[in-house]
Amino acid sequence: xxxxxxxxxxxxxxxxxxxxxxCKPAGKDGAAGAGDAPKSGSSRIVFIPKNMGNPYFxxxxxxxxxxxKELGFEFSTTGPAVAEPTAQxxxxxxxxxxxxxxxxxxxxxxxxxxxxxxxxxxxxIKIITVDSDLTGNETHRDLGVLACDFDTMGDFLIEQxxxxxxxxxxxxxxxxxxxxxxxxxxxxxxxAAVKNPKYAKMQLVDVxxxxxxxxxxxxxxxxxxxxxxxLKGIIAPTTVGVYGCAKAVEQAGVYPGGKxxxxxxxxxxxxxxxxxxxxxxxxxxxxxxxxxxxxEQGYIASYAAVRMAEGKFTPADGATINxxxxxxxxxxxxxxxxxxxxxxxEPVEYNKGN
Numbered sequence: 447x448x449x450x451x452x453x454x455x456x457x458x459x460x461x462x463x464x465x466x467x468x469c470k471p472a473g474k475d476g477a478a479g480a481g482d483a484p485k486s487g488s489s490r491i492v493f494i495p496k497n498m499g500n501p502y503f504x505x506x507x508x509x510x511x512x513x514x515k516e517l518g519f520e521f522s523t524t525g526p527a528v529a530e531p532t533a534q535x536x537x538x539x540x541x542x543x544x545x546x547x548x549x550x551x552x553x554x555x556x557x558x559x560x561x562x563x564x565x566x567x568x569x570x571i572k573i574i575t576v577d578s579d580l581t582g583n584e585t586h587r588d589l590g591v592l593a594c595d596f597d598t599m600g601d602f603l604i605e606q607x608x609x610x611x612x613x614x615x616x617x618x619x620x621x622x623x624x625x626x627x628x629x630x631x632x633x634x635x636x637x638a639a640v641k642n643p644k645y646a647k648m649q650l651v652d653v654x655x656x657x658x659x660x661x662x663x664x665x666x667x668x669x670x671x672x673x674x675x676x677l678k679g680i681i682a683p684t685t686v687g688v689y690g691c692a693k694a695v696e697q698a699g700v701y702p703g704g705k706x707x708x709x710x711x712x713x714x715x716x717x718x719x720x721x722x723x724x725x726x727x728x729x730x731x732x733x734x735x736x737x738x739x740x741x742e743q744g745y746i747a748s749y750a751a752v753r754m755a756e757g758k759f760t761p762a763d764g765a766t767i768n769x770x771x772x773x774x775x776x777x778x779x780x781x782x783x784x785x786x787x788x789x790x791x792e793p794v795e796y797n798k799g800n
Contacts, residue, residue, distance in 0.1 A: 508740075517748065546566075547751070560580065563587060578626060584786060600632050604640055618681075619654070717737050730798065739794070746788070767780055
C-alpha cells in the first residue's frame with residue numbers, strides 16, 4: 447500500500463469523506479526538496495495534547511504515527527486527563543528528564559507553561575506548538591504549526607452563522623476552557639467581527655465554557671437554550687463543544703425543523719469531527735461544521751521537528767520548509783510567518799452532502 451493511500455485511510459477513518467475548500471499559496475526558498483525525506487536517526491518526538499481521550503487529538507496522533515514510519519523517529523504520546531492550564535507541566539518536565547528531541551504540544555495556556563518550556567529549550571529540546579499556540583508569548587517555543595489563520599477564523603465563523611440566520615437574531619458561543627489560547631483568539635475575533643455593520647441585526651448574547659468535557663458542554667448548551675428561548679444559533683469552535691450543542695438541540699427538539707423549534711429553530715455550527723457529527727449532519731440537526739485534517743497537522747509538525755533536529759530548518763519569519771504533498775492539502779514550500787507561525791491551509795466544510 448502506498449504512503450498516500452495509508453495516510454488517506456487514516457484521515458478517512460477519522461473524518462469520513464471530505465472535500466478541501468482550498469489552500470493558501472506557499473512561499474519559496476532554498477529548502478531541501480520534498481523528495482529529499484529527512485532521516486531522523488535516534489530522534490524522539492513526544493506529543494502532549496490538551497487532554498487524553500479527545501477524538502480530535504487522537505486523530506492528530508495518526509499523522510505523527512505515519513511520519514514516524516516514514517522518517518524513522520521514535521514517537522510517543524503523553525498528557526493530562528483534563529485540559530487545565532497547568533496540567534501539562536509535569537509531562538513536559540518528565541520529557542526533559544528523558545531527553546526528548548522535540549516536544550510537540552497543544553498548549554492549554556498562553557503563559558502557565560512558559561517557564562517549563564524554557565527549561566526544555568535550555569536542554570536543546572525543540573518546542574513546537576500545534577493547534578493551540580502561546581499567543582503573545584511565542585518566544586517560549588520554536589515554531590507554531592497552526593491549521594488555519596487564527597486572525598481570520600473569527601470573521602469566518604461569524605459570516606457562516608450570519609448566512610444561516612439571515613444576518614438577524616440572537617446567537618451564543620460555547621467554547622472549551624477559559625484559558626484555551628486558540629479558542630480565546632477566535633472568540634475575540636468573533637466579538638470584533640460582529641461589530642461590522644453587516645451584522646448589525648445579529649446579537650451575541652452569551653459566551654459559555656464546556657471545558658472540553660462532554661457532560662459539561664451538554665449542560666452548558668442546555669442552559670443556553672433555557673436562558674435564551676429566542677436563540678437562533680450557537681457557535682462552538684471546539685469539537686467536544688459542538689457535539690454537546692448538537693445533542694442539546696436534538697434532545698430539546700429545537701433544531702431547524704424540530705418539533706419544538708420556534709421559527710427557523712436553533713442552528714449549531716462550529717469546529718467538528720465529521721465522523722462524530724455524521725448522524726447530526728445527515729439528519730439535518732446541524733447544518734454544517736468545519737475542520738481541517740488533524741492528522742496532517744501531526745505529520746507536518748513531525749516533519750518540521752525532524753528538519754530542525756537535523757539542523758536543516760531554522761524557524762524564522764520568511765524562512766521556508768518544503769513538505770511533501772498530503773492527501774487533502776497541497777504543501778510544497780511553506781513559508782513561516784510572523785512569530786514563527788506555519789499555517790497549513792483553510793478549513794474544510796462538512797455538511798449533509800459530504
